[in-house]
Amino acid sequence: MSSHSEPSKPARSISPDDVKIPAGVVGTLGVLTAVGVVAFIAALTAGLSQRVWEIFLVNLLFFLGVAQAGVAASAAFYLTQARWAGQVQYRLAEAFIAFLPVGFILFWGLYVGRTEIFPWILHPIANKETWLNTPFLFARDGLGLFIITVLSFWFVKASRSEEALEWVADGNNIKMPPRAIRRLAPAIGIAYVLVYSLLAFDLVMSLSPLWKSSLFGWYFFAGAWWSALAMMALIAVLLGRRLPSGNVFSRPKVLHDYGKLVFAFSVFWVYTLFAQYIVIWYGDIPIETFFIVVRDHYMPWLPLSWSAFVLIWVIPFTVLMGARPKRTPAILGTVAFLGMIGLWLERYVLVVPSLSPHKVPFGWVEALMTLGFLGLFGLCSLPGMRRVIAAASSTAVGESE
Amino acid sequence: MAAAAEPVSGPTYADIDRGVRKIMEAPGFVYWVWVGFCFTLVAIAAALWTRQIYVGLGVTGLRQGPMWAMYITNFVFWVGIAHSGTLISAILYLFRTRWRTAVYRVAETMTLFAVLTAGLFPIIHVGRPWYAYWLLPYPNERSLQPDFRSPLVWDAFAVSTYLTISALFLVMGLIPDVANARDVAKGWRKTLYTILSLGWRGTDTQWQHWSMAYLLLAGLATPLVLSVHSVVSWDFAMAQLPGWHSTIFAPYFVAGAIFSGVAMVLTLLIPMRKIMHLEDLVTEWHIDNLAKVVLLTSLIVSYSYGVESFIVWYGKDPIEMMTFHERYFGPHGWVFWVCIFCNCIAPLPLFSPRVRRNTVVLFIITIFVNIGMWFERFMIIAVSQENNFNPSQWAIYHPSITEIMITVGSFAWFLGLFSLFARFMPIISMTELKEGIHWLREAVRDDYYPGLK
Numbered sequence: 001m002s003s004h005s006e007p008s009k010p011a012r013s014i015s016p017d018d019v020k021i022p023a024g025v026v027g028t029l030g031v032l033t034a035v036g037v038v039a040f041i042a043a044l045t046a047g048l049s050q051r052v053w054e055i056f057l058v059n060l061l062f063f064l065g066v067a068q069a070g071v072a073a074s075a076a077f078y079l080t081q082a083r084w085a086g087q088v089q090y091r092l093a094e095a096f097i098a099f100l101p102v103g104f105i106l107f108w109g110l111y112v113g114r115t116e117i118f119p120w121i122l123h124p125i126a127n128k129e130t131w132l133n134t135p136f137l138f139a140r141d142g143l144g145l146f147i148i149t150v151l152s153f154w155f156v157k158a159s160r161s162e163e164a165l166e167w168v169a170d171g172n173n174i175k176m177p178p179r180a181i182r183r184l185a186p187a188i189g190i191a192y193v194l195v196y197s198l199l200a201f202d203l204v205m206s207l208s209p210l211w212k213s214s215l216f217g218w219y220f221f222a223g224a225w226w227s228a229l230a231m232m233a234l235i236a237v238l239l240g241r242r243l244p245s246g247n248v249f250s251r252p253k254v255l256h257d258y259g260k261l262v263f264a265f266s267v268f269w270v271y272t273l274f275a276q277y278i279v280i281w282y283g284d285i286p287i288e289t290f291f292i293v294v295r296d297h298y299m300p301w302l303p304l305s306w307s308a309f310v311l312i313w314v315i316p317f318t319v320l321m322g323a324r325p326k327r328t329p330a331i332l333g334t335v336a337f338l339g340m341i342g343l344w345l346e347r348y349v350l351v352v353p354s355l356s357p358h359k360v361p362f363g364w365v366e367a368l369m370t371l372g373f374l375g376l377f378g379l380c381s382l383p384g385m386r387r388v389i390a391a392a393s394s395t396a397v398g399e400s401e
Numbered sequence: 402m403a404a405a406a407e408p409v410s411g412p413t414y415a416d417i418d419r420g421v422r423k424i425m426e427a428p429g430f431v432y433w434v435w436v437g438f439c440f441t442l443v444a445i446a447a448a449l450w451t452r453q454i455y456v457g458l459g460v461t462g463l464r465q466g467p468m469w470a471m472y473i474t475n476f477v478f479w480v481g482i483a484h485s486g487t488l489i490s491a492i493l494y495l496f497r498t499r500w501r502t503a504v505y506r507v508a509e510t511m512t513l514f515a516v517l518t519a520g521l522f523p524i525i526h527v528g529r530p531w532y533a534y535w536l537l538p539y540p541n542e543r544s545l546q547p548d549f550r551s552p553l554v555w556d557a558f559a560v561s562t563y564l565t566i567s568a569l570f571l572v573m574g575l576i577p578d579v580a581n582a583r584d585v586a587k588g589w590r591k592t593l594y595t596i597l598s599l600g601w602r603g604t605d606t607q608w609q610h611w612s613m614a615y616l617l618l619a620g621l622a623t624p625l626v627l628s629v630h631s632v633v634s635w636d637f638a639m640a641q642l643p644g645w646h647s648t649i650f651a652p653y654f655v656a657g658a659i660f661s662g663v664a665m666v667l668t669l670l671i672p673m674r675k676i677m678h679l680e681d682l683v684t685e686w687h688i689d690n691l692a693k694v695v696l697l698t699s700l701i702v703s704y705s706y707g708v709e710s711f712i713v714w715y716g717k718d719p720i721e722m723m724t725f726h727e728r729y730f731g732p733h734g735w736v737f738w739v740c741i742f743c744n745c746i747a748p749l750p751l752f753s754p755r756v757r758r759n760t761v762v763l764f765i766i767t768i769f770v771n772i773g774m775w776f777e778r779f780m781i782i783a784v785s786q787e788n789n790f791n792p793s794q795w796a797i798y799h800p801s802i803t804e805i806m807i808t809v810g811s812f813a814w815f816l817g818l819f820s821l822f823a824r825f826m827p828i829i830s831m832t833e834l835k836e837g838i839h840w841l842r843e844a845v846r847d848d849y850y851p852g853l854k
Contacts, residue, residue, distance in 0.1 A: 080496070080498075127717045128715070128717060131715055173843060173849070174499060174500075174686065174840050174843050174844060174849045175849045175851065176849055176850050176851060178851060178852075179851065179852045186752070190700065193704060194704075197704075197708065201715070212712050212715060212716045213648045213712070214647045214648050214649035214708050214709050214711075214712040215647075215648040215649040215651075215652065216648070217708060218649065218652060218708075267624075271627060271631075271651075271652075272652065275631060275648060275649075275650075275651035275652060276648040278635065278639075279635070279638045279639065279646065279647070279648045279650065279651075280648065282635075282639040283638075283639065283640075283641050283646050285641060285646075
């Protein structure tokens with residue numbers, strides 16, 4: 001990916017501006033975005049607006065989740081004083097931040113398609129109008145997203161400051177991060193938990209307005225968090241091969257640490273899934289069970305739900321159990337890649353069956369719009385990736401052993 | 402290591418040995434008065450329990466309405482207290498957390514005694530304690546097995562596994578330290594330490610096996626941190642009773658358990674550090690980090706309170722709404738507000754590093770947390786049963802003196818056992834403090850907080 005081919009030297013330092021992303025990559029991402037936009041317009045003109053807004057919501061939740069959970073992961077690294085990959089782990093976690101304002105703008109697209117996705121607008125639920133009404137929903141979610149986006153940029157600015165870089169450079173001490181980080185990192189954590197719980201309740205749970213599960217918000221942001229970790233592991237593997245030898249991602253120890261995170265939080269995800277499942281299954285109250293039954297007991301959704309379960313938990317848990325698979329780039333990369341697909345599928349299965357319980361609407365609209373989101377997410381990540389590549393290729397930054 | 406070139410300042414290996422061995426010297430009169438006091442309370446509780454067995458459960462406040470009340474509250478509370486030990490010794494070990502060294506033995510010891518305390522309560526609670534073994538799968542000629550669909554049986558498995566693993570963990574971790582104590586001990590202590598150190602000589606192979614065993618135990622114990630209190634929470638959440646049936650219960654109980662457990666570690670550690678003059682081994686850095694865990698888990702508990710109430714309001718189920726209305730404003734409403742104050746508001750000052758490092762204020766906060774978490778268990782377990790689906794069963798629970806004294810006795814039992822252990826066993830890990838002496842010296846130097854004076 002980088003055009004640098006100089007031999008590895010002990011004190012190599014590269015600036016993000018020197019990193020050249022190949023034109024092919026930029027071009028492909030641009031084309032994908034354009035395809036998505038064209039498909040979006042074509043599908044709307046063809047009268048497929050329900051499918052358009054469904055898949056729009058699925059992709060928004062998925063990609064916004066990766067970008068925001070990445071920033072939250074960076075905050076968590078600071079709070080736990082983690083410096084196992086030096087500067088690189090912070091740059092990688094924050095790499096997708098530019099998607100946050102884009103996601104914030106796209107969120108307002110839901111306002112246009114609101115009647116297609118929120119069943120309670122056309123068929124209001126008695127007693128629930130105080131919470132489930134259009135102005136209040138968009139006001140609270142919009143405000144939440146706005147606050148967390150601003151906080152994230154503020155935090156990442158502090159994270160890229162000289163002081164923070166200095167702190168990250170030497171991991172062999174018990175020093176606390178600089179004061180600005182100490183203030184902002186907890187704020188990011190709290191905002192992430194609150195805003196993403198709110199999004200889970202409003203943008204996913206309310207699509208089946210009679211259903212409720214108090215753990216659902218937690219489950220939702222645990223999934224987003226895991227997708228950010230899997231994304232980091234995937235990029236670490238991809239870059240480890242392409243960057244000059246001696247780069248941070250080529251070290252088995254660093255991959256091992258990413259692998260541990262992917263393993264551990266896959267287990268945590270399934271824990272939050274199971275904790276809901278068993279309570280609902282055992283209680284056997286129809287108003288709680290219908291949400292699950294439609295997804296994992298009956299066709300056509302059954303295979304999709306179980307595939308997500310296999311991709312997010314069964315495979316990472318069984319494959320990454322040992323140390324060696326975590327340190328082997330091909331294995332870690334494959335598991336992370338399949339996991340990303342699994343989590344996308346999971347978001348799809350959370351959203352769509354509420355609106356289309358008997359049919360899986362998947363065709364050109366869904367495929368092309370998803371590619372469009374992927375392209376847009378990729379384009380937004382490019383500035384961040386420049387920093388990642390620069391940091392990963394620079395060996396001047398010391399890491400703790 | 403860059404620090405190797407600097408002149409050594411701060412504690413040395415010898416200081417660590419001296420500090421820990423001093424705690425293990427023959428204790429004085431005041432100590433025995435304290436231990437005697439604790440076990441007197443235990444004796445009173447035991448006498449009352451004997452009476453309860455003889456007379457029947459009528460001596461308790463268990464009547465119509467809440468049939469699970471103070472005893473089950475104590476069970477859940479003490480299992481919760483046990484959680485910090487495994488968190489600190491297993492999860493934080495796997496995370497390579499540097500500050501766990503000075504505090505993990507205290508937490509593990511507390512874990513073991515807390516589980517032992519908790520395990521008493523299901524037995525105290527049943528009418529015929531001599532049939533307590535019915536909970537376990539036991540061989541019998543009719544191949545009768547316990548009902549595996551009952552969460553109470555899951556509990557028996559979860560808690561006994563937890564007891565086994567945490568006991569193993571404690572004993573394993575003790576080996577090198579007990580061997581250290583053995584080499585200077587005399588009399589019966591020497592015999593005891595010789596047996597417990599399992600022939601430890603500190604050879605290379607022994608260290609290798611020991612480290613590997615420790616790592617594996619940590620890996621095995623990590624899921625237990627989450628699973629045990631999840632299973633305990635399902636004793637309640639499996640039922641359809643409003644106030645019990647909620648999907649958030651498992652992680653909410655786990656967070657609460659770690660919250661109360663770490664607060665209890667601090668409650669024990671702060672006075673111990675002061676009385677034994679351990680300021681250079683258990684530094685403000687260790688205390689500060691424990692306080693952060695308290696703050697984090699307090700926020701999670703607050704989140705759970707908030708979401709639980711929100712979902713009830715959102716769901717608009719009339720019976721659930723009524724239960725929660727009674728929880729906030731009913732005859733036992735004050736319990737809820739005690740929980741809110743102690744668990745959500747009192748820990749908030751811990752956002753400030755100055756508060757976290759001020760042991761007096763911190764000690765007071767942890768006392769609030771202990772109180773708040775006990776009442777949280779009480780609120781969930783007893784108060785939820787005061788109003789159920791059938792109004793003719795509504796009743797207010799009033800604990801009897803038997804239940805109150807047995808509860809007091811459980812605290813005394815726990816504190817007495819802990820006090821005995823703390824003076825006769827190495828309550829601080831010399832081995833791990835030495836391994837991390839680099840961090841300890843930095844902590845004593847106290848210059849790790851940029852911009853804080």
